[in-house]
Amino acid sequence: MGQTGIAVVGAGYWGPNLVRNFAADEGSTVRWVCDLDLARAGRLAGRYGVTGVTDSLTEVLADPDVRGVAIATPARTHGKIAEACIEAGKDVLIEKPLAADVESGRAIVEKADAAGAIVMTDHTFCYTSAVGRIRETVRGGDLGSFHYYDSVRINLGLVQSDVDVIWDLAPHDFSILDFIVPDGVNPVSVSAVGSDPLGVGHACVAYVTVTMSNGAIAHVHLNWLSPIKVRSVMIGGSDRMLVWDDTRPTQRISIYDTTATIGDLSERERREALVSYRIGDMVAPALPEVEALAEVAREFREAIESRRAPATDGWAGLRVLTLLDAASRSLESGGQAIAV
Ligand SMILES: NC(=O)c1ccc[n+]([C@@H]2O[C@H](COP(=O)([O-])OP(=O)(O)OC[C@H]3O[C@@H](n4cnc5c(N)ncnc54)[C@H](O)[C@@H]3O)[C@@H](O)[C@H]2O)c1
Incomplete structure (x- = not known):
């Protein structure tokens, strides 16, 4: 399978993290960096050898090799940008929060569902x-x-x-x-x-x-x-x-094998709060150190390729927004x- 074409819209504080991680993702190619501030987009694109630099979303959406658009603009702009992407047949990764209000978040996920487009919300944690x-x-x-x-x-x-x-x-x-x-x-x-x-x-x-x-x-x-x-x-x-x-x-x-129980007690014993405590071992599982955004980039690309819902889809974004x-x-x- 060829490389999956990605565009990143928004080159402010968070956008550079997305560009860096999509550039590092072996199955993705960053085709465009788009920002209303063209110089800012150019500086970011230059750092990762991205040739497409624009302040026009229309130009990004006209590129047939762009399959997914990652949106890292302020929340109030997510609805308009995401809907334009979906209308153009693209899948979207939207930064948290999904939108600035529930109505516009719902419009995004419903439009995507009707169009068969993928919406992923970047719930990085x-x-x-x-x-x-x-x-x-x-x-x-x-x-x-x-x-x-x-x-x-x-x-x-x-x-x-x-x-x-x-x-x-x-x-x-x-x-x-x-x-x-x-x-x-x-x-x-x-x-x-x-x-x-x-x-x-x-x-x-x-x-x-x-x-x-x-x-x-x-x-x-x-x-x-x-x-x-x-x-x-x-x-x-x-x-x-x-x-x-x-x-x-x-x-x-840390996982503590500790409980507080009241067991099978009579009403009187419950009122007297006869709670029994059990304090057991603590285990601290070893965790791999991975950059969460690298996983976000991979999950978005794999969802695009396999046409499956990502782990944090648009509906998850809408529940958080609610x-x-x-x-x-x-x-x-x-x-x-x-x-x-
Ligand atoms: N996942 C996380 O942990 C995390 C962390 C920080 C920010 N964020 C989210 O990322 C998003 C962006 O936040 P930020 O702090 O980078 O904002 P920012 O203000 O630093 O950057 C936003 C950029 O978007 C550009 N922009 C605005 N409207 C545009 C449009 N219509 N088309 C193209 N470019 C446009 C601006 O010129 C600016 O460069 C927000 O939704 C924010 O909540 C997520």
């Missing part, structure tokens, strides 16, 4: 070996039934001008949650509170809670104003518990639970 292992562990039942997901994603971050801390950071947790929960466990409601201590016009600190259909709960703590960087997720199950510390490369994942939208509405209402 889902392609890390840590999240792959967490998915296997949770969905494979090693933790028992799924009880909670508790994430702290804080650092002294770049305060964004166009999005709040929820839209900046929560896509990571929402996409991981979507990827790892067992089939049949779905979000039921979202509530969010936040604050804007700097007066930038949107939340810089936020706490988001998602309730799940099996009674499990997910909580995400997001903060751009933390003096330290923490990237930690704890996942509780009925049989084991898991801690993922992404700032600890030598031991990212949670983001609900979190924003809850924030505006002072923390009311919004059904999803």
Whole structure:
């Protein structure tokens, strides 16, 4: 099979990572770098020997050898660009979040389904070996039934001008949650509170809670104003518990053979909280160090070639967008639970 032709639209902060990884992917050829800022597109293309440089999406879409378009422009532009690509018969890889609002995200995935086009959402974390292992562990039942997901994603971050801390950071947790929960466990409601201590016009600190259909709960703590960087997720199950510390490369994942049970107790014993605890061994599985975006590039190319849905398809992007939208509405209402 020949090389799969790829175009990357958007050469700002994230686009160069996509160009680098598609250029390194042995089955892909980057045919175009497109950006409204032509000089920026030219500089990026030059670094990887890409000959197609343009500020015109029309020119990219007219190239019959382009099969997939990777879109790394601001979220508000994703809908228009993605729909034009689909109309031109191309498959699309869209950066997170899928779109700036649910309506435009839904329009993309419905249009793609009708046209038989592939939509992949770049939920980058889902392609890390840590999240792959967490998915296997949770969905494979090693933790028992799924009880909670508790994430702290804080650092002294770049305060964004166009999005709040929820839209900046929560896509990571929402996409991981979507990827790892067992089939049949779905979000039921979202509530969010936040604050804007700097007066930038949107939340810089936020706490988001998602309730799940099996009674499990997910909580995400997001903060751009933390003096330290923490990237930690704890996942509780009925049989084991898991801690993922992404700032600890030598031991990212620890699985604790620890449980808290109340067994087969009478109503009175339950009220008296006669909980028994079992504290067992901890194992830290070895994980291969792979660049997640290399896996993203490979997954997109393989989905194009084999006409199959990618692991994080457009519908996954739409589910994440629905949670983001609900979190924003809850924030505006002072923390009311919004059904999803
Ligand atoms: N997967 C991740 O972890 C991750 C990380 C960072 C950013 N992102 C996502 O990547 C996307 C881009 O973010 P960024 O930080 O690179 O933005 P950016 O503002 O740095 O770059 C965007 C680029 O797109 C260009 N552009 C805008 N509209 C265009 C159009 N209609 N046609 C062609 N080019 C256009 C701009 O000129 C700019 O060069 C966003 O969706 C963002 O959320 C994802």
